[in-house]
Amino acid sequence: MKSSHTPTKHAIPFGQNGNKRDIPLESKTGSGEASLSLGFPPETMVPKVSGGIPPSGKDFNGILNELSAMGRWANAGAGYPFDAAFANAVGGYPAGAKIPNVENSGFWLNTVDNNNNLDNPEVADDRLTGRVPAENYGIATLSGLVKADVTLTTLQSAKVRIVLTGELKANMAVIFPAWQTSWTVVNQCTGSGSLICRTKAGAGVVVPKGESREIIGDGSGLVPRIVNASTTVAGITQLSSAIDSDSETLAATPKAVKALADTLSSGRLLNIQSFTKSGIYTPTLGTRKIRVKCWGAGGGGAGTSTNGGATSGAGGDVEGLYVLPNIATIEVVVGSGGASVDGDVAANGGDGGASSIMALSITADGGGGGQSTGNLKGGKTSGPSGSIILIQGQGGMGSLASFSDGIGGAFFSSSGGVPHVGGPGECGGYPGGGGAGAFKSYENSAHASGRGADGLVIVEEYS
Known part of the structure; x- marks a missing residue:
């Protein structure tokens, strides 16, 4: 198949304004009406002279209207939000299925075949449903942080950028789901407390006030995307204006270099x-x-x-x-x-x-x-x-x-x-x-x- 083989898109489904009947799950015996379970029943396949019932044009219009409506929906790039009843009826979503979120700002990727977890992926805690964020637009902002630990909802965690504000009166943690993904966390909080981003049971990353950190979830805990630099490992390092330090992990600012040059030249x-x-x-x-x-x-x-x-x-x-x-x-x-x-x-x-x-x-x-x-x-x-x-x-x-x-x-x-x-x-x-x-x-x-x-x-x- 080539890209030039794109089929025609139709703005309306077949029989949009025609005489049609909604196709039920089951049909009445001997009615000759089509249903989802039997399609056209046996009596529509028997000659009329032998007591058969001819198929109804309304059924044809109804069937083709429903199928072409699905095609039009797909042509428009649309999908279907999570449906626990549907998932249960089909034996669970297949692996690789993409489900739009309730905000229509991204998708959930189903990672397990026959996923029988009927929890909505948009839960308010760190439960794992087998569905993880695939594509998401926007920024999640948590305001009013003070001292109590906060657990991100899955909708908040689905954003790749998390902005935190408030006045920390004590050390606190922001709990992330144990996903294999990455975030940029921006700490705009004030106050004396420190802030750590972690999973419920795993390791975490401290995000200093006024700074941002790129962190990675490894499915268990959180780790920095860029590790701290050392004399043997490339990475991120803290700046310092001290000229009397013997640290091998801090980097000198231009102010420190100037002060040292002034000292050496004096x-x-x-x-x-x-x-x-x-x-x-x-x-x-x-x-x-x-x-x-x-x-x-x-x-x-x-x-x-x-x-x-x-x-x-x-x-x-x-x-x-x-x-x-x-x-x-x-x-x-x-x-x-x-x-x-x-x-x-x-x-x-x-x-x-x-x-x-x-x-x-x-x-x-x-x-x-x-x-x-x-x-x-x-x-x-x-x-x-x-x-x-x-x-x-x-x-x-x-x-x-x-x-x-x-x-x-x-x-x-x-x-x-x-x-x-x-x-x-x-x-x-x-x-x-x-x-x-x-x-x-x-x-x-x-x-x-x-x-x-x-x-x-x-x-x-x-x-």
Whole structure:
């Protein structure tokens, strides 16, 4: 047979408007009327002269009308809904029979020959009738879920997409029939409870809130269509933004990748800017943190008109690692070294200037200038929380005898000036060292004191 051999379809059955009789199951004996059980009875097959009764045209019209009506129904693609009485009369539906559902949105497929289960396939529980969904249109929506388990009707379970809504106040289950088929379950519920889809006695699949899962019925329980991924099995995996996890089942989000990249790239030294005098610090593009090293200036040594002179103190030092403030430019102050004193002049040395970055609340005081008596202390420091080094400058050592100079205070990473019998006192070592005191030698030669060293600010920039 070819597709071109399609027979003619008729819009009306045979004898639609003709004179006809409905064909009964049984006919009266001797009436000559046709019936479903006998067809045309024996008397219609006997000559009239021998007492026979001719077949009725009404019966012919009735029979052909009924048969052609069935053909027209089939031509229209229609079927017959489940009929328990009919099923019982024919000994059960045959395997492969397709029965329209009551909604006319799909079909039931009868899977057992001589199916003597007379339960309607559209039951309100998970009973198995030997009839399973074959083709179904639409979505089943269950709303108002709270905490009690819910059993899907077979009509609901026949849909391939199940949408669940409600506010779960406790864990609950949605019970599916133990069919061999598949569903997409969408969990739109809120609340604290979890939701699991399972059969009455078999395994199930958890569907997280706000997510959907494709699940398969294997005839006993439910399993996910796509299994959880692992290092050896391809499948579905949960996303995570953590960058400190050692999980082998979670997948990183772009947020996690960016955070990790930022972490790996941070701490890289971008640039170093040094300030030997006051100025403006402009951060290099990409700088996130800065390490600041700040030295105050040293004081100048004291002068004298007699033998032996006092000395000066060193500046302070503060260092720290700081998050770069959201400021386009930052003022940097670098202290100047304390002034020296000319030879044969009895005077105090100049105080060293403070170095500072006020935007970071950092200050390293300068050392005090040398005086005629006592050993002057070095400069102090201050810095915000996060400073990693705070060092006070060393105080100078005064004159030990009438024919000796005082030594300038040493500073962190530098030295104080030392005296010389035949020449002026040394200036403080850079950065921030205190200058040596003046000295008038026993030969009555006057010499100047040493100048304090200037301060210094270094900014190391890190990504």
